[in-house]
Amino acid sequence: MEDDCKPALNTGLRGVTVASTKVSDVIGDLGKLIYRGYLVSDLANKASFEEIVHLLLFEKLPSHSELDDMKARLVAERDIPPAIIDALKTRPADALPMDILQAAAAMLANHDKDVNDPSHDSVMRMAIRLIAKLPTVLAAWERIRNGKAPIAPDPELDHAANFLYMLFGERPTPELVHFFDVTLLLHAEHSFNASTFAAREVASTRAHIYAAVSAAIGSLSGELHGGANVRVMRMLLEIGSPENAETYVEQILSEGKKIMGLGHAVYKTDDPRAHILAPMSKRAGELAGDTRWYEISRILEEKGKKAFKERKGTDIFVNVDFYSASLYYSMGIPVDLYSPLFAIARVAGWTAHVLEEQFAGAAPKPMLYRPESRYIGEYCGPAECSFVPIEKR
Numbered sequence: 053m054e055d056d057c058k059p060a061l062n063t064g065l066r067g068v069t070v071a072s073t074k075v076s077d078v079i080g081d082l083g084k085l086i087y088r089g090y091l092v093s094d095l096a097n098k099a100s101f102e103e104i105v106h107l108l109l110f111e112k113l114p115s116h117s118e119l120d121d122m123k124a125r126l127v128a129e130r131d132i133p134p135a136i137i138d139a140l141k142t143r144p145a146d147a148l149p150m151d152i153l154q155a156a157a158a159m160l161a162n163h164d165k166d167v168n169d170p171s172h173d174s175v176m177r178m179a180i181r182l183i184a185k186l187p188t189v190l191a192a193w194e195r196i197r198n199g200k201a202p203i204a205p206d207p208e209l210d211h212a213a214n215f216l217y218m219l220f221g222e223r224p225t226p227e228l229v230h231f232f233d234v235t236l237l238l239h240a241e242h243s244f245n246a247s248t249f250a251a252r253e254v255a256s257t258r259a260h261i262y263a264a265v266s267a268a269i270g271s272l273s274g275e276l277h278g279g280a281n282v283r284v285m286r287m288l289l290e291i292g293s294p295e296n297a298e299t300y301v302e303q304i305l306s307e308g309k310k311i312m313g314l315g316h317a318v319y320k321t322d323d324p325r326a327h328i329l330a331p332m333s334k335r336a337g338e339l340a341g342d343t344r345w346y347e348i349s350r351i352l353e354e355k356g357k358k359a360f361k362e363r364k365g366t367d368i369f370v371n372v373d374f375y376s377a378s379l380y381y382s383m384g385i386p387v388d389l390y391s392p393l394f395a396i397a398r399v400a401g402w403t404a405h406v407l408e409e410q411f412a413g414a415a416p417k418p419m420l421y422r423p424e425s426r427y428i429g430e431y432c433g434p435a436e437c438s439f440v441p442i443e444k445r
């Protein structure tokens with residue numbers, strides 16, 4: 053028994069390969085992100101989010117007619133049940149938007165007869181519904197919490213444009229639509245991160261896809277995952293102006309704290325998505341008549357990387373959250389919606405993984421996740437504990 057008393061473990065599954073996937077890959081050393089064989093840096097600015105949804109769910113880039121069909125299916129599924137709008141109206145205005153989104157994902161299952169049909173076609177239909185409806189939920193919540201009436205989706209508008217329209221109540225400019233469409237594409241998928249693993253783990257029990265996506269949203273809500281973009285923006289607001297950026301770097305590093313938006317668990321180069329977002333952040337700042345947030349970010353990147361190298365002797369790199377924060381801010385999007393924006397994009401990847409998990413797109417067929425743990429509590433001694441009646445404890 054003594055030998056079983058081993059030190060506590062906390063591996064976070066780092067370095068453990070738990071499944072095969074054809075959905076995506078992150079090659080951290082080379083700074084490459086691949087969606088079904090395509091470099092994301094090639095897809096961005098060329099493909100639309102709807103094309104990426106097709107690529108992730110149907111495993112190929114669409115033809116013109118397939119894309120038209122994909123768009124039509126998403127448009128047809130955008131409305132959310134009035135009962136969900138009514139439920140949103142009962143929530144306190146200061147509820148966390150990620151909690152709203154997570155609850156809504158679960159509630160949507162109540163209104164979908166397909167939850168009782170585990171066939172591939174049924175799960176695909178539900179996947180498309182989730183991708184179509186979560187933006188409507190989020191935009192509706194933003195308006196309801198501000199005392200405004202939700203805006204119905206506009207079938208004339210594509211996915212990105214429609215979301216901005218439902219959020220702001222006016223048709224966005226083509227340039228802003230393009231920026232937002234690219235952010236959706238860049239956040240759509242990222243291999244076995246925490247939230248995707250959560251979705252796959254739930255799907256492996258054969259729970260329905262709403263349960264899997266709801267769990268994934270909960271996972272993404274944590275500040276070590278989808279919450280980092282919010283922390284980047286709060287840091288930029290705290291710094292306030294470009295003149296303060298260099299001093300901030302020195303102060304933060306000398307206190308042993310972290311500069312938000314730098315560093316990544318997998319990338320050992322700049323995150324390829326950050327290079328696509330940086331010029332958009334600059335341009336969005338110009339359009340808003342205030343490039344301060346981009347400028348602060350640029351100085352933080354330069355000085356932060358240099359100071360980190362001087363102190364630690366190793367390099368540090370920008371991640372996806374570094375420039376998305378200032379981009380969203382210049383677009384006028386409320387800061388606490390940044391993580392939900394991540395979710396309405398990543399739902400494309402989560403649902404692709406659920407389909408793969410349940411229908412074995414990759415061989416061998418996936419199985420129920422059931423890791424082992426190392427028990428280090430009582431019973432490590434010579435014998436198990438004997439039960440003590442409550443009055444004698």
Ligand SMILES: CC(C)(COP(=O)(O)OP(=O)(O)OC[C@H]1O[C@@H](n2cnc3c(N)ncnc32)[C@H](O)[C@@H]1OP(=O)(O)O)[C@@H](O)C(=O)NCCC(=O)NCCS
Pocket residue numbers: 276280308309310311312313314315316317318360368371372373
């Ligand atoms: C993302 C992150 C968790 C990756 O972590 P990691 O690669 O496992 O690296 P660690 O957290 O173990 O840090 C290694 C060292 O670099 C330092 N470091 C890591 N990221 C840093 C940052 N952004 N700013 C300053 N120092 C940083 C750590 O303090 C640590 O120093 P130490 O060895 O003296 O203790 C980490 O870089 C981080 O917290 N970044 C800021 C938050 C963020 O942007 N998150 C979004 C990720 S997409």
